[in-house]
Amino acid sequence: MPFRQIVGHRRLVALLARAAAQDRVPPSLLLAGPNGVGKRRTALALAETLNCLEPILADDGSSRDACGTCGACRKIERGTHPDVLVIEPGETGSIKIEQVRDVIDRAQYRPFEGRRRVVIIDDADALVPQAQNALLKTLEEPPSASVFVLVSSLPDTLLQTVRSRCPRLRFAPLLPADVAAVLVRDHNYAQADAMAAAADADGSVGRALSAQAADATAAREVAQTLLAETARRADPQRRLESAKLLAATKGSSASERDQLAACLRVLSSLLRDLGVIASGADSRLLANADLDTELERLSSSWDADRSSRAFAAVDRALSALERNASPKIVADWLVLQL
Numbered sequence: 001m002p003f004r005q006i007v008g009h010r011r012l013v014a015l016l017a018r019a020a021a022q023d024r025v026p027p028s029l030l031l032a033g034p035n036g037v038g039k040r041r042t043a044l045a046l047a048e049t050l051n052c053l054e055p056i057l058a059d060d061g062s063s064r065d066a067c068g069t070c071g072a073c074r075k076i077e078r079g080t081h082p083d084v085l086v087i088e089p090g091e092t093g094s095i096k097i098e099q100v101r102d103v104i105d106r107a108q109y110r111p112f113e114g115r116r117r118v119v120i121i122d123d124a125d126a127l128v129p130q131a132q133n134a135l136l137k138t139l140e141e142p143p144s145a146s147v148f149v150l151v152s153s154l155p156d157t158l159l160q161t162v163r164s165r166c167p168r169l170r171f172a173p174l175l176p177a178d179v180a181a182v183l184v185r186d187h188n189y190a191q192a193d194a195m196a197a198a199a200d201a202d203g204s205v206g207r208a209l210s211a212q213a214a215d216a217t218a219a220r221e222v223a224q225t226l227l228a229e230t231a232r233r234a235d236p237q238r239r240l241e242s243a244k245l246l247a248a249t250k251g252s253s254a255s256e257r258d259q260l261a262a263c264l265r266v267l268s269s270l271l272r273d274l275g276v277i278a279s280g281a282d283s284r285l286l287a288n289a290d291l292d293t294e295l296e297r298l299s300s301s302w303d304a305d306r307s308s309r310a311f312a313a314v315d316r317a318l319s320a321l322e323r324n325a326s327p328k329i330v331a332d333w334l335v336l337q338l
């Protein structure tokens with residue numbers, strides 16, 4: 001992704017674009033700032049700009065950007081460019097000394113096909129101390145064609161000796177409108193959903209996405225519980241008790257209406273899967289394949305006929321919500337139909 005497509009951080013990006021145009025990019029840099037604001041992307045954009053085969057130069061030569069489409073740009077985007085190396089924590093959560101030694105060894109040689117070798121160390125604060133020490137000498141006397149970019153949301157936990165060798169670029173949280181723009185452009189959000197998610201994300205795309213994942217997980221649990229309870233309980237009063245589950249996901253920041261809509265969408269996906277199981281079709285067709293054991297258990301109460309009637313009821317409930325019906329009335333009506 002070229003510099004011009006980075007959302008927010010205009011001043012920092014302009015600084016890098018200017019340094020690239022004047023061939024003055026420091027051999028080591030520390031991109032510091034909160035998680036999920038685009039630091040790693042900016043590091044990759046710098047790598048693209050330095051290695052692009054058809055770079056775009058400003059008329060007065062004051063800035064340089066990547067084209068985003070040449071062979072080099074595309075390889076960097078896909079993570080297959082031999083001169084752009086990204087290291088990050090492995091399963092243990094830390095970056096081991098071997099990973100660092102490996103990139104240091106490779107950085108001694110001239111770039112294979114690019115102009116500059118760019119080594120990006122993401123979550124650099126995860127470098128174990130020995131790895132940081134191993135890196136020191138290279139940061140002090142970097143090989144001529146190499147640039148080391150450390151990316152960190154906890155820069156002050158790096159060894160002082162490492163910090164002092166890397167000029168620091170400070171990334172601020174994004175504006176809510178910028179978070180929303182990234183959610184729409186890169187994560188297929190509808191504009192209204194993106195604005196709602198961005199409002200509560202402290203300027204971090206990563207945070208908006210993980211909050212949504214947490215809400216989705218909660219919605220799935222609620223939908224499963226509801227299917228299990230309504231299968232057991234015919235008594236309307238007790239069913240209405242279950243309706244309370246629907247619009248009360250714990251710890252969620254979404255409105256009652258949005259929570260209910262999210263639960264209903266999950267419910268309809270689970271009911272469709274129960275229909276698949278009832279028809280004896282291949283379980284690989286399940287949308288919620290990871291829940292196959294739970295679905296199998298529910299399927300004894302949810303045969304094809306009941307699943308499809310419930311599916312239609314959920315559909316009607318969703319339309320009623322869209323027409324602004326009260327979430328409580330919709331939830332109460334629905335549990336009596338299941």
Ligand SMILES: [Zn+2]
Nearest residue numbers: 052067070073
């Ligand atoms: Zn290019």
